[in-house]
Amino acid sequence: MRSLSALSVLTIVILASAALAPAQLAVENCQDSRGVCAYQKPLGDLLQAAKDNNEQLRGDAIRALLEPEVVPDYFVLALSEESVFDNVVNAWERARVDKQVGTSANGTGTTDLVSRPSTPELLGVAVQLGALTQTVSGSTSTFNANAYGAYHAIVGHPAICLVCGDSAWKNLNFSASFDLSRQATKQVATSGVANATTPPLGMVQLPQSSRQLSSVTARYDIYNPLDPRSKEFKKAWSTAFQSHQKDLVNAAKDLDKALSDIFKPLIADKALGLLRDQYKSAIMKDAIANDVAQLKKDFENYFKDLSNLAYKDIPDLDQKLAAAAAAYARYSQMNYDAVQEARGKPQFTAEYTYNHPVSQPDTHDFKLIYGYTPKSTTGVLFTLNLTGSVYGGSIPTGAKYGRMRDFQFASQLDLPLGDVITHRTTFTVAGYVQYQFDPSVLNIGSGNLVPGTSITLPKDAQVLLGTKGTLGIMQAKVTVNTKAGVSIPVAVSWANKTDLLNATDVRGHIGITYDFNSIGQLFGH
Amino acid sequence: MACSLTDNGMQFSAAIGAKVTVKVIADNTKLVEAEYNDQSIPVVNNSATFTVVGGSNLLWLNLAGPQEDVEIVEDCGGGKTQHMFGYTDDAHPALGFTIIGA
Numbered sequence: 132m133r134s135l136s137a138l139s140v141l142t143i144v145i146l147a148s149a150a151l152a153p154a155q156l157a158v159e160n161c162q163d164s165r166g167v168c169a170y171q172k173p174l175g176d177l178l179q180a181a182k183d184n185n186e187q188l189r190g191d192a193i194r195a196l197l198e199p200e201v202v203p204d205y206f207v208l209a210l211s212e213e214s215v216f217d218n219v220v221n222a223w224e225r226a227r228v229d230k231q232v233g234t235s236a237n238g239t240g241t242t243d244l245v246s247r248p249s250t251p252e253l254l255g256v257a258v259q260l261g262a263l264t265q266t267v268s269g270s271t272s273t274f275n276a277n278a279y280g281a282y283h284a285i286v287g288h289p290a291i292c293l294v295c296g297d298s299a300w301k302n303l304n305f306s307a308s309f310d311l312s313r314q315a316t317k318q319v320a321t322s323g324v325a326n327a328t329t330p331p332l333g334m335v336q337l338p339q340s341s342r343q344l345s346s347v348t349a350r351y352d353i354y355n356p357l358d359p360r361s362k363e364f365k366k367a368w369s370t371a372f373q374s375h376q377k378d379l380v381n382a383a384k385d386l387d388k389a390l391s392d393i394f395k396p397l398i399a400d401k402a403l404g405l406l407r408d409q410y411k412s413a414i415m416k417d418a419i420a421n422d423v424a425q426l427k428k429d430f431e432n433y434f435k436d437l438s439n440l441a442y443k444d445i446p447d448l449d450q451k452l453a454a455a456a457a458a459y460a461r462y463s464q465m466n467y468d469a470v471q472e473a474r475g476k477p478q479f480t481a482e483y484t485y486n487h488p489v490s491q492p493d494t495h496d497f498k499l500i501y502g503y504t505p506k507s508t509t510g511v512l513f514t515l516n517l518t519g520s521v522y523g524g525s526i527p528t529g530a531k532y533g534r535m536r537d538f539q540f541a542s543q544l545d546l547p548l549g550d551v552i553t554h555r556t557t558f559t560v561a562g563y564v565q566y567q568f569d570p571s572v573l574n575i576g577s578g579n580l581v582p583g584t585s586i587t588l589p590k591d592a593q594v595l596l597g598t599k600g601t602l603g604i605m606q607a608k609v610t611v612n613t614k615a616g617v618s619i620p621v622a623v624s625w626a627n628k629t630d631l632l633n634a635t636d637v638r639g640h641i642g643i644t645y646d647f648n649s650i651g652q653l654f655g656h
Numbered sequence: 657m658a659c660s661l662t663d664n665g666m667q668f669s670a671a672i673g674a675k676v677t678v679k680v681i682a683d684n685t686k687l688v689e690a691e692y693n694d695q696s697i698p699v700v701n702n703s704a705t706f707t708v709v710g711g712s713n714l715l716w717l718n719l720a721g722p723q724e725d726v727e728i729v730e731d732c733g734g735g736k737t738q739h740m741f742g743y744t745d746d747a748h749p750a751l752g753f754t755i756i757g758a
Contacts, residue, residue: 189666193743198666200714200752201741328727336744359684359724372720376688383718384696385690386750391714398712398754407666462749466720473722621672 166434169209181418245543246501259642302352368473493523532569659732685721
């Protein structure tokens with residue numbers, strides 16, 4: 132019941148986040164209104180220009196709407212199959228080593244000693260076996276969602292857009308982990324024995340719906356604020372541009388070739404001019420009258436005629452659109468990387484986790500995550516975590532432990548083996564140090580025996596187990612990345628002790644994670 | 657100085673042999689590459705200059721930078737410019753203009 136309610140809360144939070152996302156020009160259905168969907172921005176600009184009586188803005192908007200070569204990304208993306216763009220972007224997304232899909236080090240059923248700075252753009256799912264700081268290994272299933280990606284998936288927009296600008300909602304993520312191996316029983320009083328041969332039996336243990344929720348996490352990526360007008364950004368952008376210029380020029384040449392293959396035959400057809408003339412006055416009239424519905428209708432009709440003309444004039448248009456979409460994705464990725472570089476690194480992530488461990492008090496973890504990619508390397512990621520953990524709920528009177536549970540420091544190096552984009556395997560080494568202020572607290576529920584005796588506890592009790600002090604863990608991990616977004620981490624770790632036992636511990640860990648980057652990928656097409 | 661391009665409201669035309677300099681005006685956005693009539697043209701200080709040839713030919717301008725306000729102008733010399741196209745708070749990897757040489 133508790134896990135169900137937690138999942139409901141998580142869903143409500145994600146949907147509420149989505150509802151609060153910035154308002155956009157409403158688009159009903161991108162499958163039926165591909166033109167209006169792709170050309171939302173200039174349609175909005177035209178309405179605004181008509182309202183403000185701004186002649187220059189109106190001229191720019193009309194150019195962007197009726198001359199397809201002026202802003203060709205609108206045209207290409209309107210006619211391209213979504214999967215074409217997705218496939219290229221997904222190759223880049225899969226290559227990233229900075230995503231945290233599973234649960235963090237403190238739970239059971241984890242393969243990750245250190246939390247990475249990023250998360251999936253839409254949804255992530257992980258099933259992991261093992262434990263790092265915990266004495267008892269477990270298996271955990273983690274569901275991860277990005278507020279912006281989830282909202283876009285719900286309304287049918289692409290979850291990943293490299294040129295769509297910045298939304299604060301892109302940086303907000305939620306996850307919930309469920310312990311698959313957790314079992315619970317409930318002690319119930321009997322009504323007496325059913326026959327004379329049965330010895331007296333006052334209480335029985337009944338299996339009950341287990342409290343499977345093991346943790347809930349909210350995280351926010353903190354970037355330096357992007358103010359393109361600031362002196363600092365201008366200076367950083369100049370440096371970043373120079374370091375990426377050569378690659379951008381090469382990608383630009385490929386893009387221009389792909390666009391010329393599409394637009395040269397189209398602009399040579401006089402029918403294009405006639406089509407423009409046919410619709411221009413109607414579209415202008417709709418905008419001046421602020422008749423949004425009619426404007427959408429007229430523009431969609433124009434775009435249908437334009438796409439019919441394009442399919443007539445341009446041989447193998449679908450192949451050429453696919454080539455152009457791929458060239459756009461490559462170029463946009465480079466531009467995105469350069470802009471991110473100019474925004475400044477390091478990238479910080481603030482994370483809050485509510486942990487609900489088995490037979491231990493709940494904890495609240497506050498973590499700061501820092502990710503750094505050295506400039507001299509390609510794809511290598513260095514990550515640092517700093518965490519403080521406090522016990523939740525009320526501390527019993529006379530407790531021999533305080534509110535503060537521990538401090539944690541962890542670092543990790545991820546090294547892609549092979550090409551930065553196409554690598555199949557990532558090698559990871561990580562170290563973790565935790566200082567615990569008191570021995571671990573173990574909850575013993577009523578009805579259980581006092582350890583070492585035959586005395587049944589009349590009410591809930593707590594004991595201290597293990598030792599306070601420093602817990603150190605080293606881990607080596609190999610993650611195999613498949614083309615479909617599935618990753619399989621296999622790891623081995625050594626610890627000087629665990630949370631409950633004061634003895635060295637060597638353990639193996641395995642998991643499987645899935646990073647859904649598009650709603651199409653989610654539904655398998 | 658007179659500008660070389662004539663804006664007919666939708667497309668641009670110019671006399672064959674006219675030299676045209678186009679310039680990108682923005683806080684950060686850089687002109688990465690420019691091509692006219694399938695030929696790469698040199699980019700200097702966010703500007704590119706080409707000589708108009710006969711017929712309808714495409715001018716491609718490739719831009720890199722953050723989302724911001726960008727204006728494309730013809731640099732007519734003597735501090736005079738002619739607006740060709742612009743957009744606000746956006747980013748586009750490529751812009752194309754049909755130049756009719758006659």
